[in-house]
Amino acid sequence: MTLKWIGYYKLTEENINSYVPVNAGIYRIGVELKNDKIKPIYVGQSKGLEERMFQYLNKDTDNDCLLEHLKKHICYFKVAEVGSQSDRDAGEKALFEKFDPECNDPDKIPDVKPADINFD
Numbered sequence: 001m002t003l004k005w006i007g008y009y010k011l012t013e014e015n016i017n018s019y020v021p022v023n024a025g026i027y028r029i030g031v032e033l034k035n036d037k038i039k040p041i042y043v044g045q046s047k048g049l050e051e052r053m054f055q056y057l058n059k060d061t062d063n064d065c066l067l068e069h070l071k072k073h074i075c076y077f078k079v080a081e082v083g084s085q086s087d088r089d090a091g092e093k094a095l096f097e098k099f100d101p102e103c104n105d106p107d108k109i110p111d112v113k114p115a116d117i118n119f120d
Helices: 013-019 049-057 064-072 085-099
Strands: 006-010 025-032 038-046 075-081
Touching: 006 013, 013 049, 013 075, 025 049, 025 064, 025 085, 038 049, 038 064, 038 075, 038 085, 049 075
Parallel strands: none
Antiparallel strands: 006 075, 025 038, 025 075
16 A cells, blocks of 8 residues: 655644644654654554544543653644545554554554555
């Protein structure tokens, strides 16, 4: 599955309004490291990417690890539209296996075969 990734952009209202589609897809939230690279700390999927990014901007999450990062750091997002639920599940699994993000609960990742996707 070839994805058209959008980002990384700072998690701001302006960037969400400018770049994030309202449609379904998969995403990653990251923080900037000292070497200017972005380290994914959380991956996920949503039926509405724009709404989900606004939830994170407003720190509306019950994930304590992610909430701490959202409060303490400038966070960045990268999103890709993915229409079908099965493709989102497989895409999220691929992101989880590739990045091993510290704020994801492995038990909440879909138990499916990861999709063969591009990460950039």
